[in-house]
Amino acid sequence: MNIKRIAELAGVSVATVSRVVNHPERVRDETREHVLSVMQQYNFTPNWFARSLNLESSNTIALLIPGIETDFFQQIISGVETVAGNKEYAVLFGQTNNYPTREAEFVDMMINRKVDGIIQVNSRLNGEETLLMQNLELPRVHIGKNRVCTSDTLCYVDIEEGARRMTRHLIELGHKIIMALFDEANSNTSEQAFAGINRALRDTGHTIIFSSAQAENSVRGGYLAVQRLIQSKSMPEALIAASDLQAIGAMKAARDAHINIPDDLALASLTDSAVCSVLSPALTALELPSKRLGMAAARMLIDQIEGTLPYVDMPHDLILQPKLKIRESCGNTQDIYEWFD
Amino acid sequence: MNIKRIAELAGVSVATVSRVVNHPERVRDETREHVLSVMQQYNFTPNWFARSLNLESSNTIALLIPGIETDFFQQIISGVETVAGNKEYAVLFGQTNNYPTREAEFVDMMINRKVDGIIQVNSRLNGEETLLMQNLELPRVHIGKNRVCTSDTLCYVDIEEGARRMTRHLIELGHKIIMALFDEANSNTSEQAFAGINRALRDTGHTIIFSSAQAENSVRGGYLAVQRLIQSKSMPEALIAASDLQAIGAMKAARDAHINIPDDLALASLTDSAVCSVLSPALTALELPSKRLGMAAARMLIDQIEGTLPYVDMPHDLILQPKLKIRESCGNTQDIYEWFD
DNA sequence: TGACGTTTTTTTATCGCTAAAGATTGAGGG
DNA sequence: CCCTCAATCTTTAGCGATAAAAAAACGTCA
Numbered sequence: 195m196n197i198k199r200i201a202e203l204a205g206v207s208v209a210t211v212s213r214v215v216n217h218p219e220r221v222r223d224e225t226r227e228h229v230l231s232v233m234q235q236y237n238f239t240p241n242w243f244a245r246s247l248n249l250e251s252s253n254t255i256a257l258l259i260p261g262i263e264t265d266f267f268q269q270i271i272s273g274v275e276t277v278a279g280n281k282e283y284a285v286l287f288g289q290t291n292n293y294p295t296r297e298a299e300f301v302d303m304m305i306n307r308k309v310d311g312i313i314q315v316n317s318r319l320n321g322e323e324t325l326l327m328q329n330l331e332l333p334r335v336h337i338g339k340n341r342v343c344t345s346d347t348l349c350y351v352d353i354e355e356g357a358r359r360m361t362r363h364l365i366e367l368g369h370k371i372i373m374a375l376f377d378e379a380n381s382n383t384s385e386q387a388f389a390g391i392n393r394a395l396r397d398t399g400h401t402i403i404f405s406s407a408q409a410e411n412s413v414r415g416g417y418l419a420v421q422r423l424i425q426s427k428s429m430p431e432a433l434i435a436a437s438d439l440q441a442i443g444a445m446k447a448a449r450d451a452h453i454n455i456p457d458d459l460a461l462a463s464l465t466d467s468a469v470c471s472v473l474s475p476a477l478t479a480l481e482l483p484s485k486r487l488g489m490a491a492a493r494m495l496i497d498q499i500e501g502t503l504p505y506v507d508m509p510h511d512l513i514l515q516p517k518l519k520i521r522e523s524c525g526n527t528q529d530i531y532e533w534f535d
Numbered sequence: 536m537n538i539k540r541i542a543e544l545a546g547v548s549v550a551t552v553s554r555v556v557n558h559p560e561r562v563r564d565e566t567r568e569h570v571l572s573v574m575q576q577y578n579f580t581p582n583w584f585a586r587s588l589n590l591e592s593s594n595t596i597a598l599l600i601p602g603i604e605t606d607f608f609q610q611i612i613s614g615v616e617t618v619a620g621n622k623e624y625a626v627l628f629g630q631t632n633n634y635p636t637r638e639a640e641f642v643d644m645m646i647n648r649k650v651d652g653i654i655q656v657n658s659r660l661n662g663e664e665t666l667l668m669q670n671l672e673l674p675r676v677h678i679g680k681n682r683v684c685t686s687d688t689l690c691y692v693d694i695e696e697g698a699r700r701m702t703r704h705l706i707e708l709g710h711k712i713i714m715a716l717f718d719e720a721n722s723n724t725s726e727q728a729f730a731g732i733n734r735a736l737r738d739t740g741h742t743i744i745f746s747s748a749q750a751e752n753s754v755r756g757g758y759l760a761v762q763r764l765i766q767s768k769s770m771p772e773a774l775i776a777a778s779d780l781q782a783i784g785a786m787k788a789a790r791d792a793h794i795n796i797p798d799d800l801a802l803a804s805l806t807d808s809a810v811c812s813v814l815s816p817a818l819t820a821l822e823l824p825s826k827r828l829g830m831a832a833a834r835m836l837i838d839q840i841e842g843t844l845p846y847v848d849m850p851h852d853l854i855l856q857p858k859l860k861i862r863e864s865c866g867n868t869q870d871i872y873e874w875f876d
Numbered sequence: 877t878g879a880c881g882t883t884t885t886t887t888t889a890t891c892g893c894t895a896a897a898g899a900t901t902g903a904g905g906g
Numbered sequence: 907c908c909c910t911c912a913a914t915c916t917t918t919a920g921c922g923a924t925a926a927a928a929a930a931a932c933g934t935c936a
Contacts, residue, residue, distance in 0.1 A: 196923085206886090207886045208924095209888095209924080210886080212923065212924060215923095216924075221884075222885090241921085242648050243584045243585075243648075244584075244922035245924080247584040249923090262612065268604055272603075284644070286627070306580050307583050308584065413810065414809070445813065449815060468780065472754055472786065473814075474790060537891090537892055538892060547915075549892090549916090549917095550895080551916080562915090566914085584892080585892035585894085587893095588891095588892085588922065589920085
């Protein structure tokens, strides 16, 4: 069923049918009603390819994201889809697995598919590909704190401030030897976390020994890291894990070695999820407003696409604040908050 | 940059450029090389819309899935993307949240976007929409055990057999009062599980009291369900949760009420994930070959699309077997397997 | 009545590509 | 030397929509 057939059946020209779809106000009421009824009767929707070929746009936005396995990313996806869906945009979805080449391939594909805009999460593109995009003037929003082009719009959670507050919390609880686990694959987030930790260390009067170790961001990574620390007899008093999954692994390794949490080791995680509150001890973690992050990014992108940018043409960033959920794993068992909200 | 411009630059006709892309064997070696070099130089890829408009196909497959929040679904997505990517298909992705209307909308959209095939996970469509698709003869594969059309190709994990083995395991450990938590939103899986449980109950010589309760498939759902059981003083000896998330919630509720797992209550989950092995006690769970499921479904779909079906035109199902991972939560602490592989 | 402006509709070029049909080329055979 | 045939290339008609330009319809007023 195509527009031509509908036009015949309705006894009008193709242009009229097209106008019923795209500029209904420029069609006489009577004609419009009639055409609409025929369209409905034959269940007609305009061919999307033909339409996009003409308009050079696809009513689609691309979402390039490292993966879907963490709660943080899932929430972002959910937020983006919610807003995009409401505004009648489809979401084309690319999993980059943190590989710049894969990301670049996706960008090429998205450009070829004439997406109206791109949201990139923790982008790893470097100058060259980015330059390409800059020339295209394709609206885009980055989720993450890495500005690759000066004109980029950024949208991120203030991990630095969160890490600062978490570290201060650990110091307040009396921990003097603190260590952070970081994942090289996500160097950007790590950098922010370090900045925050260092700020907390500087601000305190006490002398704190701080160190860090590389660990894969997964249950297994956390487990192996703590196992290594035990073997090398370099266990800290408090450990900051990069994610709740990593923290869960760390917890298991500690338990296997009869190290009590929080008595012998305080443990905190830079990301939160439903399981954190249910572990024993419940895991103190940073609650990131990840769904709101996705929603905000989508909104900003669509604003750019539709030219309804609230602040004229000046690039602007949006910074959301995380929330420290203090639970049991750092030693503060006095005041434990409700475990689900 | 378009095909016409490339043709000019290479000094050939548009048809030749098109043939270099689509039927390279029908172009003289010399010409082909030359055109390819020009294409490369100007970084040309054929406009996807124009191409698809002609071919009435998009080199895209649709994946309709209830959500992305569980490990099971994530693995399926990963498996589908892996196989599809290798065969140069893009994956268009729709989250149905278990709403039939939303699923039907997606199907409409996918049809309009001329996807070459559809993979539906736990489809909830009923007769009418399905009939529509049947008329279209669009290749499709269902993941899940619900055959909506007689011609459907199915692909699923044998939950029934897994549930049977899990129940037998619980009976062997001496549990006489068994209960299962199920989620109405996923009635199909529940049915299979019940069939398996009943089979195990029938096969045993002992007398077992079995019951079931409705609980949302989430951490919170599991927590609330067990809380309810405690209040109504109807706690069983062994509890089968619909998922690991639900089991985690159940665990928390039990702990809060000073019910010891596994001594006072055996707990097992019908899905496995990385956290299960790391909980304390480690959770006995059914390991579903979910990534392989996704890969198999994608392979079957692409076989259908490309007409390379190994078994001529006879619809056939693929049934994968799950694996019972016996850990600590059911009372068998003698032989605990390695917690990650 | 007819000139004029406004509203509504039709005609037609166009988007970029593919493939069928037609044209060109050169080799081989009578 | 001409004919045939295969290999290779070009011309051109769509694919299904949109929108600009042209045409028709209609009301207003001198």
